[in-house]
Amino acid sequence: MRLTIARVFSAKPAEQAPIEAIPGNALLWLIASFALLLVPQWDRLPWWLIAACAVLASWRWLAQKGRVKLPGRLLRTGIMVTLIGVYAATVQGRFTVDTAASFFVLAVGLKWLETRSARDFYVLFFIQVYLAAVNFLFKQDIAWALLTFAAIGCLMVGLQILNAPDLPGSLRAGWKRLGVLLLKTLPVVVLLFVFFPRMAPLWSVPLVSGQARSGISDTMRPGDISNLAQSSERAFRVTFGGESPPYRERYWRGLILDYLDDETWRQSDPDGFRRPARVDNDGGVGPLRSNEYDILLEPTDQRWAFALDNSVAVSGNVVSTPEDLFRFQRPADSPVRYRLARVSAVPAPAEVLSPAETRRYLQLPPSGNPRARELARELSQDLSHWEVVNTLLRRFREQAYFYTLRPPTMPDDGVDALLFDEKRGFCAHYAGAATFVFRAAGIPARIVVGYQGGDAGAGGDYLIVRQYDAHAWVEVWLEGQGWVRVDPTAAIAPSRIESGLRDAVADEGSFLENDLTSPQRYGDVAILQWASLQLDRINYHWQRWVVGYQGQSQMDLMSRLPGNFGLKELGYLTAGVVGFTLLIAGIVSALSIRRGARKDAFGRVVLAWHRLCEQVGVPVRTGETPATLAERLADARPEVESSARLFARAVNSHYYTASTQEASAHEARRLTRLLKTMKRQLRRKPEPASRTFRHD
Amino acid sequence: MRNSLNARWRRWINRRIPRADSQTLSQKNIFILPTAAGVVYGLLLLVMLITGINYQNSLIYLLTFILGALFVGAMHQTHRNLSGLSVALVRPGEGRAGDDIPFVLRVTAGKYPGLGLSLSVEDSSVESVHVSPGESRDVVLPVPSAHRGYLRPDRIRIETRFPFGLLKAWSWLRPSSAGVAFPRPLPAPDAAGTVQDGSEAASSAPLAGQDNADLRPWREGDMSQRVMWKRFARTGQMIVADWQGEQGSPHWLDFQAFPGVDAELRLSYLAWMVADRVQKNARFGLSLPGDTIEPDSGSLHGERCLRALAVWGEQPPRDPDGQPFGTRQAENAKAGVSG
Known part of the structure; x- marks a missing residue:
């Protein structure tokens, strides 16, 4: 052991060891793996870090090729100090998993410059394996996962080349060997994955990154949502237990903006500060009931959980707020699944708004937009609240208001400009303007931000809601009815609500105009659309069943199996799986050895001969040559003399000449014949006769 | 204490591996242990498992299980590199005392290829020997000699770390034939x-x-x-x-x-x-x-x-206690005992 440690991890070869200590091919695979591992992190890592890693790894490769030299200690230290300095400046003392992971990448990059020996190779191997695990913290889509596993494959092939650099055809053989190994061990991996008990986290480190995610924000300025409309990224996916509601009913409420600050709508009661920690992933168990639906939300780094009207929480990881919204306990830093149920109708709240609430929902800035205020006053003079709402909607419907993704800029008195001059805007504009008018008319009103719509995924088993489905609408408080949804966009551009943004802006041609790579942009190209949906379906199931296979879903699966499995039983089961596998492996290898022994037909015949000798009273002595045994046998039973001698000679000639496989098979057959002859001869002579002979 | 343990270990090995010029490796005489890298690999998997638990990340679990299974698979593979292999001392070498004396060994693979083999004795070794199934290869292994006389290493180690270098499987050949180290020539006075x-x-x-x-x-x-x-x-x-x-x-x-x-x-x-x-x-x-x-x-x-x-004046080495004979290690051991 000592000796081997000394050899693999030899004392301190770092400076002097020649670069050739690592075979170039092995290094190439290591670098390839590093490149693959960086790809899933491209949007998370600062660009300078990726560039630095690329330069450092190429430097190492060029050094291998002999084009350049690896830097000396001084230069290396300089590079290290510089990069760490830049890193420190970027991070500014924030410590999250994200920053730690970036530092980890930096460490791998720097290690390239001092990779000289096999030992360094292993160090890089280990940190890259861990880097793969870190990748999974941030990216869990099936494509990224496959890429990461491919990187692991490259690493394993690299190791094989390192351990047998001069083996001809090692590359193909290496991949093949790896594949066979994986296939052989696949059942164990699957069993472990299913049965390994999913324990609660031991401690929690926030995963939140400072990186901006696309998605709706908690403030709304005119134009915000129209930026979002240019993104076809997925927001969430929904599976309904029963029928999915019609398109125009798919209003996914997220948050409420009820405070107008000059031109910007905000939350008057922003979500209280929570210590950042991991979001609870347990999104409910069992099959969906007909009124239930299940949402798989992409990470938002926010606590909002989107929900339809009249929903109640089913899974334990969401709670409802007084505004009938839903919130996670922790920001959603990774894909999270939750489950809700729709109830037929929440009975209208009998109570009225409290004075505080009334104030809150009637708040307006003291000045600005005089024409809108004037309009509100006119409307509210002799109309009930309900009529005011309808009148405004009729105005939107009948006058020449346009729904557009290219709204003009309306810097001052935006509501006035929209309502009376430009008459072109996006949902956020109209929702803001309508709320303004309602409040000015004395009707409590608020803006709801969320998504509206959602297209069927492949096979129609779930809906995909994308960022371009982001929407803003209005809720007004009507006496006796409570909060009622009012969507000015529905009045201006019904197609937006009936069938989505694509149709609403079809004439304008502005749908995803800046996103050339999105398959949704080319909705009319059927094959593209189909492929993108299929891909999404695979990913959805991957997310649900593999990535999302956690505590509750494991318990859920276990509860469907016979037997009552708890966490403890699962532990035993896992130990059992491992033990059983080892046992099977042991039995298989023992059997194959036995089979190997049996294949040696020659040895078998000789053994049979030994047994025969023992049977007739000639004990086999250890170390005896076949010839002497044959002589002793002949002495005891002269009737077999000739065949025993022939037998011994054949054995001798087999052991002392190099014989090919066919020849030895032939010899074995001959021996078998001779053995049979011996047995026959022994049988022919009656026992007493031989005994008489022996007495002579 | 340590010495007696060592001696017992040695005796146990010597029982399993009889002194013979040729040796077929099987379950009985192949030893397998993780290398230092393998131990670190195990620790890494543990850390990854904890990461998986902590972040409730299924994919990290999956990666950990795959790598763990690969390790077990590698154990099988590494063992198979040696299993069925026969090693024979074809020609014990001759040379001048103090030099490395080449011993010719023949490695014959059984049903499976013997990949990435290394043969070593004391501090000299031959690396990267590959033998295809059913074929054989002659390997010249220099054995360091200490003085003139018979030269017989106690154990010639045959080892493999293929495929991943995380595990090493090894066995020994305990040759019975001895090579010969000639006296180192010195010009005679007249x-x-x-x-x-x-x-x-x-x-x-x-x-x-x-x-x-x-x-x-x-x-x-x-x-x-x-x-x-x-x-x-x-x-x-x-x-x-x-x-x-x-x-x-x-x-x-x-x-x-x-x-x-x-x-x-x-x-x-x-x-x-x-x-x-x-x-x-x-x-x-x-x-x-x-x-x-x-x-x-x-x-x-x-x-x-x-x-x-x-x-001249030397006895051919006999087995009883299984000591190396005439190699540098033997010399060092002797020096250690007397000093």
Whole structure:
């Protein structure tokens, strides 16, 4: 052991060891793996870090090729100090998993410059394996996962080349060997994955990154949502237990903006500060009931959980707020699944708004937009609240208001400009303007931000809601009815609500105009659309069943199996799986050895001969040559003399000449014949006769 | 305590691996353990598992299980590299004491290929030997020698770390044949004066002169002057007389020619003289106490003489306690015990 440690991890070869200590091919695979591992992190890592890693790894490769030299200690230290300095400046003392992971990448990059020996190779191997695990913290889509596993494959092939650099055809053989190994061990991996008990986290480190995610924000300025409309990224996916509601009913409420600050709508009661920690992933168990639906939300780094009207929480990881919204306990830093149920109708709240609430929902800035205020006053003079709402909607419907993704800029008195001059805007504009008018008319009103719509995924088993489905609408408080949804966009551009943004802006041609790579942009190209949906379906199931296979879903699966499995039983089961596998492996290898022994037909015949000798009273002595045994046998039973001698000679000639496989098979057959002859001869002579002979 | 444990371990291994010039490796005599890298790999998997638990990340679980399963698979693979392999000592080497003496080993693979094998003895090794199934390869392994005499390493280690270097499987061949380390040649003080120098030799040679003739039948290559023609005329047989001390050259290399000199030194002188005579293609005989080699010439004769010098006074190694014989390690061990 000592000796081997000394050899693999030899004392301190770092400076002097020649670069050739690592075979170039092995290094190439290591670098390839590093490149693959960086790809899933491209949007998370600062660009300078990726560039630095690329330069450092190429430097190492060029050094291998002999084009350049690896830097000396001084230069290396300089590079290290510089990069760490830049890193420190970027991070500014924030410590999250994200920053730690970036530092980890930096460490791998720097290690390239001092990779000289096999030992360094292993160090890089280990940190890259861990880097793969870190990748999974941030990216869990099936494509990224496959890429990461491919990187692991490259690493394993690299190791094989390192351990047998001069083996001809090692590359193909290496991949093949790896594949066979994986296939052989696949059942164990699957069993472990299913049965390994999913324990609660031991401690929690926030995963939140400072990186901006696309998605709706908690403030709304005119134009915000129209930026979002240019993104076809997925927001969430929904599976309904029963029928999915019609398109125009798919209003996914997220948050409420009820405070107008000059031109910007905000939350008057922003979500209280929570210590950042991991979001609870347990999104409910069992099959969906007909009124239930299940949402798989992409990470938002926010606590909002989107929900339809009249929903109640089913899974334990969401709670409802007084505004009938839903919130996670922790920001959603990774894909999270939750489950809700729709109830037929929440009975209208009998109570009225409290004075505080009334104030809150009637708040307006003291000045600005005089024409809108004037309009509100006119409307509210002799109309009930309900009529005011309808009148405004009729105005939107009948006058020449346009729904557009290219709204003009309306810097001052935006509501006035929209309502009376430009008459072109996006949902956020109209929702803001309508709320303004309602409040000015004395009707409590608020803006709801969320998504509206959602297209069927492949096979129609779930809906995909994308960022371009982001929407803003209005809720007004009507006496006796409570909060009622009012969507000015529905009045201006019904197609937006009936069938989505694509149709609403079809004439304008502005749908995803800046996103050339999105398959949704080319909705009319059927094959593209189909492929993108299929891909999404695979990913959805991957997310649900593999990535999302956690505590509750494991318990859920276990509860469907016979037997009552708890966490403890699962532990035993896992130990059992491992033990059983080892046992099977042991039995298989023992059997194959036995089979190997049996294949040696020659040895078998000789053994049979030994047994025969023992049977007739000639004990086999250890170390005896076949010839002497044959002589002793002949002495005891002269009737077999000739065949025993022939037998011994054949054995001798087999052991002392190099014989090919066919020849030895032939010899074995001959021996078998001779053995049979011996047995026959022994049988022919009656026992007493031989005994008489022996007495002579 | 440690020594006795060591000795027990050694005995246990020696029981499993009998002393033999050839050895087929199987379950019984293959040992397998993780390497240092393998241990680190295990720790890494543990850390990854904790990461997976902590972040409730299924994919990290999956990665950990796959890598763990690969490790177990690698164990099988590494073991199989050796399983069924036979190793045989084909030719124990010969060489000068203190040099690395090449032993030729034959590695024959069984049903499975033997990949990434390394053969080693003490601190010398041969790396990266690959043998395809059913084929065999000869490997020359230098064995470091310490002094003249028989040279037999106690154990020749055959090891593999293929495929990933995370595990090593190894076994030993405990050869029974020994190689030979010739004495290291040293120029003799006055090589030509072998016979004349020593007092005994000087006095006996002239006396022996005419009487001590060696009569033998003629062989090809004998000079015609030395044929006893008279006898030929009488009997028709060609008889050659070998006269001791003829031609004045040191015909016999004699151990006794260096009185008062240490025996090992004498052997070194003689070794040098043998090499010298072989180079000059001279005829010479070797006289050692208890061993005499008749005069002859040629390199084969020279080797025979060197071998005689090498093993003079030595016993061929026998097994009982399974110690290395004549290697540097053996020497160090001895030095350690006496010092």
